[in-house]
Amino acid sequence: MPMPTEAQADKKPRRPRAKPAAAVPATDLPAAAAATPAPAAPAGPVVDLPDEGQARAVIDAVLPQVDAGRFAVKRVVGEALAVTAHAFTDGHDKVRVRLCLRKEGADAWQETEMQAVGNDVWSAACTPDAQGRWRYTVCAWVDHFQSWRAELLRRLDLADILIAARVGAELVRQASERAEGDDRARLARLAENLRSRAEQAGRATIAEMDSVSQEVASIKAAALSEDLAALADLYPDRSHAVWWSPEGLPLVVDRERAAFSSWYEMFPRSAALEEGRHGTFKDVQARLPYVAEMGFDVLYLPPIHPIGRARRKGRNNTLVAQEGDVGSPWAIGAEEGGHKDVLPALGTPEDFRELVRAANALGIELALDIAFQCAPDHPYVKAHPDWFRKRPDGSVQYAENPPKKYQDIYPFDFETPDWRAMWLELKSVFDHWIGEGVRIFRVDNPHTKAFAFWEWVITAVKAEHPDVLFLAEAFTRPKVMHRLAKLGFSQSYTYFTWRNDRHELMEYFTELAHGPGADYYRPNAWPNTPDILNEHLHHGPRAIFMSRLVLAATLSASYGIYGPPYELLQGEPVKPGSEEYMDSEKYQVRHWGELTLDRPDSIAGFIATVNRIRKENAALHSNASLRFFDTSNPYLIAYAKRDADGRNAVLTVVNIDATFTQSGWVHVDAAWLGADGGSFVAEDLLTGQSFQWQDGGNFVMLVPSQMPAHVIKIRGNA
Secondary structure, three states, X not given: OOOOOHHHHHHOOOOOOOOOOOOOOHHHOOHHHHOOOOOOOOOOOOOOOOOXXXXXXXXXXXXXXXXXXXXXXXXXXXXXXXXXXXXXXXXXXXXXXXXXXXXXXXXXOEEEEOEEEEOOEEEXXXXXXXXXXXXXXXXXXXXXXXXXXXXXXXXXXXXXXXXXXXXXXXXXXXXXXXXXXXXXXXXXXXXXXXXXXXXHHHOOOHHHHHHHHHHHHHHHHHHOOHHHHHHXXXXXXXXXXXXXXXXXXEEEEXXXXXXXXXXXXXXXXXXXXXXOOXXXXXXXXXXXXXXXXXXXXXXXXXXXXXEOOOOOOOHHHOOOOOOOOOOOOOOEOEOXXXXXXXOHHHOOHHHHHXXXXXXXXXXXXXXXXXXOEEOXXXXXXXXXXXXXXXXXXXXXXXXXXXXXXXXXXXXXXXOOOOHHHHHHHHHHHHHHHHHOOOOEEEEEOHHHOOHHHHHHHHHHHXXXXXXXXXXXXXXXXXXXXXXXXXXXXXXXXXXXXXXOOHHHHHHHHXXXXXXXXXXXXXXXXXXXXXXXXXXXXXXXXXHHHHHHHXXXXXXXOEXXXXXXXXXXXXXXXXXXXXXXXXXXXXXXXXXXXXXXXXXXXXXXXXXXXXXXXXXXXXXXXXXXXXXXXXXXOOOEEEXXXXXXXXXXXXXXXXXXXXXXXXXXXXXXXXXXOOOOOOEEEEEEOOOOOEEEEEOEEEEEEEOOOOOOEEEEEEEEEO
């Protein structure tokens, strides 16, 4: 376009000149500014611009995360972490999204391309391969190459295609500059080829249009080549990428036993075969084959420390102990020592170490009870009196849970001014027993200790020993139980003991498997404990012990029983309506006789069958897939689990009425169970029987006196 002459330019209206800024003495300016005239002040208020104004991708959400990343999501080694992200940009450009994973301390992220699943939602999974703390996040960017490719696909006009081809050639050339090795040269050649062909076709005359149209079609096909796209996608322009969290969201990865375990609790002092003798670690070692035969992989021992003599409780929790009463193991500490010592009647520290080694040789891990509380004659009480709360009369405040009183126990005061020394000393208790070979701790009443302490001590211990696991024994308010899980406890007790009818069980375990706590709260279901003999079991028949065990073992990937009372069908409370056992082992030595799988008054053999089924079926190793099915009878509960690959599915049906035969229709989704043909062979793993089942309704009859449950393996299409 010709430029206007000077005369013509003079005829055009001129913008008024800006008034000069007021003079400012040079001495008031920094040296660098004094040498350059100050720019005119902008009109209106000064607004700060963002640092990354060219970044157009948006990440609106990343799931899962716990409390906006305040706490860690939990997985075990080899378990996939499935992540979804909400990501998009303005306009119609294409967005690329990647899931990023790295172990804490590592420099580089492991990246996985996320796939669009609709409505700007993206999905991908990654699998951590080692224990410890990890980080994961999502990054996204506007992908100009893929955006160009999508536009080119829609173009039909020859001239538009040629222009777009030249634009694409430049994008491929830029990708070549980010590439390495042979890819760099290959992308450069492809870019030059695309550019030169487009330019040459653009110079064609009208007479050559027929041949040109064929060439343009060929150029378009070459530009849209899947091989070119795959190569260019390896070297995207991420200069304007955005991150959900540059430092990443926290992820704790444990070993498999954190998610799948079978616990057996026993009192060592009751392990002796001879009537009236105090059991020892060697007696426990002699019982290990029995525990292994039942299929348990965790043997949990209540506190094994010296037991206080001051204010010792008597049998059945009487306030005054009689001569020979052994006291409660949870009243820890006496002149023989405290939390790092063993009760001499149980044996020596070397006897304990030998027990740990013998258990490990049978595939059993020893779990030790950690109860941070003291008997009045614990060495801590004398050495650190300021670690305990005082009453107005100067005496130490004993533990209470009204109406219950624990006169033989002093709780720690977590508001003591000497809290730092106390925290370090309590951590040293874990350190000591880790040194003795223990890698699993059941923590007594953690909800009565400071939350900040648990977060610190668990993080500190697992930083040094990532294989250590913690079970929170907290039967308290739901939010408190969830907080403890968030703070780092590997597993948590549940309300299973008090969930008895079908509706309660379905509602509660649906919440555990699929509720907001599913990514951090790992349930451990117990039908009984030394503290809890649920009235469902009071003088209950054999069938109720069997059905409650099946429910615990198949609804939850981790479960436990307190034995031998459970397998020996002990259901007598200390008084009607009480959850305390008559002649509780908490206060006295019991004698259980010889324990075998075929003992007539025991369900040990049945327990062994259930535990074998659990180990052999991967579907039961997780809670993530739990699904309930409708039944026509409220006394029948039906549910199923399947493994991550869909190759293994187990369907359980339980008669929750221990007295009467119950029958009805169980309505199943055959396709969900892996039987696409609509009918399948249902093999009952408890009895060995097989049935022809089908999609929809199937008739079931369960006789409590014979077998109160089906645990069915789906054998594929019939």
